[in-house]
Amino acid sequence: MVEIKAFEKDDIDRVVAFERDLREQEPDTYYWDPDEAYRKHLEQSFEDERFNTAISFIAVKEDKVIGRIDASLISSRSDASCFSAYMDWICVLKSERHNKVAQALLNALREECKKRDVGVLIALMANNEEAQAFYKGVEDASIHDTGIWINVR
Numbered sequence: 001m002v003e004i005k006a007f008e009k010d011d012i013d014r015v016v017a018f019e020r021d022l023r024e025q026e027p028d029t030y031y032w033d034p035d036e037a038y039r040k041h042l043e044q045s046f047e048d049e050r051f052n053t054a055i056s057f058i059a060v061k062e063d064k065v066i067g068r069i070d071a072s073l074i075s076s077r078s079d080a081s082c083f084s085a086y087m088d089w090i091c092v093l094k095s096e097r098h099n100k101v102a103q104a105l106l107n108a109l110r111e112e113c114k115k116r117d118v119g120v121l122i123a124l125m126a127n128n129e130e131a132q133a134f135y136k137g138v139e140d141a142s143i144h145d146t147g148i149w150i151n152v153r
Helices: 009-025 036-045 101-115 129-136
Strands: 002-006 054-061 064-073 084-092 120-123
Touching: 002 101, 009 036, 009 054, 009 064, 054 101, 064 101, 084 101, 101 120
Parallel strands: 084 120
Antiparallel strands: 002 054, 054 064, 064 084
16 A cells, blocks of 8 residues: 655655665666765755745655655746646656556645645656656646756856
């Protein structure tokens, strides 16, 4: 049985273990190390007001995190109603994919967005076949445009 729950500060150890499992299962996909600095940033994020619009859920199976989804409300004066949110990341351990875990995570995020009066959830799609197939199968969604990453540092 998989439980979908909000990612809370008490879950950090399990989330870091999930990040390490991801790298073991897909070493050619995830390159950075979920090290002590990452753990520290996660801990600080629960106290940092910049994360007040963050929405994060984890999928837990037998007390182990097997998936995660993260999003943020888009607060822009061009959309003064905060009608949109950005889904930053969704990932499930390769060994747990095709068990509808990603769909359950996405459903939890959609429900939370509804509670916050968000009408549109925007996501960038990974360019691999598995991710493309997942996104093309999302109900009540349409694919638009392409994305660009612009460095600001």
